[in-house]
Amino acid sequence: MKTSSFQHMYLVASVLPRMTALRRFVMEGMMLVLGFRIKKDTSKAEQSKEAKVFISNHISKFDFIPFHVSLSCNTPNTSSFSFPFWAGGGECLGLINLGRNTRFSRSTFLSKLKSFLCRTEAPIVLFPEEETTNGKKGLLKFSSWPVSACNCVQPVILSAHRPITSISLSPIPSSWYSDFFWFLFTPCTVYTIKFLPVMKRAQNETDEDLMSRIEACIACEGRLSPTLCTPSEKYELEKRLVRALATQNSGARRYDSRMYAEAQRIREIFPNIPLNAIVRELGRSHGNAELTISRLIADSSFQNLSFNSSSSFNQSPSPSSPSTPQFNASPHNRMSAFAEKKAQFIAEARRRYIEKHGLNVPS
Structure with a gap:
């Protein structure tokens, strides 16, 4: 149903004229059907009609959609937006192609951006972080190129939450399809789109200085910490996490296979003890077979299951021994008898294990 609703929204976005109240109303209604609500926070400032460029933090690969639906904004298709809108279809949702990739230099991209701003009335939203964060702790270092095309911008803070679930918008690592x-x-x-006061370039102010003021404003109002981390550093972190996860999974698989093989060998000595109990004890003893055998014998819940009645030390009962066990009243004698029985169990289990697998272990 949601897939069909998204297709209908895509079709409506393609047909209805841009920057009209009807299109905005229909798009917001269809977003509600999809489970999205877009709120505007004007507690600090109203949406400016003077500034045609919004500067925002970056929290997901689909940040351009709420800006386009609510504010009719366009967004240049930079490397952080990897959603494959074929045949220019991304323009229906505000994603425009200005050639911001390895084939074009930054100067070429900025000249195209300035030309686009001159020939359109629609505002544009730029994301100087160039990569996504969770929007809760800090900001990546802002690049200065977004303010090279204009002298008047309005900072905004984009935030999002999912009330019913705790699924992150863009976890690390993730792909556009997930x-x-x-x-x-x-x-x-x-x-939630929170508008901040318009910021204008001061006399002789460089792009870096203006962007530093914008970054400080967004960090302060959004209660975020500005950092010196760059998109390339985030990319390296993602690669390290992927490698660590792959290594951890392969190590766990090897550890599990060895554990179950060892548990099967121990179960040949204790056929009446469940395999999952042996595996659990092996995990507690970090794969030590002798320690596992000792713990299984010492566990009172397994004492009656340790060996079959037909293989209990090959000892026949003495004819003079009483048929019913006698309770020893002395605690010291009871503990001595228990320790002796435990030692016999361990010695017998060790002997069977060594004989079974042909180990050359000195006695």
């Missing part, structure tokens, strides 16, 4: 899956099938997602 994020898109949760984007569609999460029951409810609430986006």
Whole structure:
């Protein structure tokens, strides 16, 4: 149902004219059907008609959608937006192609951006972090190129939460298709766009200085910490996490296979003890077979299951021994008898294990 609703929204976005109240109303209604609500926070400032460029933090690969639906904003298709809108279809949802990739230099991209701003009335939203964060702790270092195309911008803070679930918008590591899956099938997602006061370039102010002021403003109002981390450092972190996860999974698989093989060998000595109990004791003893055998024998719940009645030390009962066990009243004697019985069990189990696997262990 949600997939069909998204297709209908995509079709409506393609047909209805841009920057009209009807299109905005229909798009917001269809977003509600999909489980998305977009709120505007004007507690600090109203949406400016003077500034045509919004500067925002970056929290997911689909940040351009709430901006386009609510504010009719366009967004350049930079490397952080990897969703494959074929044949220019991304423009229906505000994603425009200005050639921001390895084939074009930054100067070429900025000249195209300035030309686009001159010939359109629609505002544009830029994400100077160039990579996503969770929007809760800190900001990646802002790049200065977004303010090279204009002298007047309005900072905004984009935040999102999912009231019913705790699924992150863009976890590390993730891909566009996994994020898109949760984007569609999460029951409810609430986006909030908080407007901040318009910031203008001071006389002789450089792009870096203006962007530093914008970054400090967004960090302060969003209660975020500005950092010196760059998108390339985040990419390296993702690669390390992927490698660590792959190593951990392969190590766990090897550890499990060895554990179960060892448990099967021990179970040949204790056929009446459940395999999962042996595996559990092996895990507690870190794979030590002799320690596991000792613990199984010492566990009172397994004492009656340790050996078959036909293989209990090959000892026949003495004819003079009484048929019913006698309770020893002395605690010291009872503990001595228990320790002696335990030692016999351990010695017998050790002997059987060594004989079974042909180990050359000095006695």
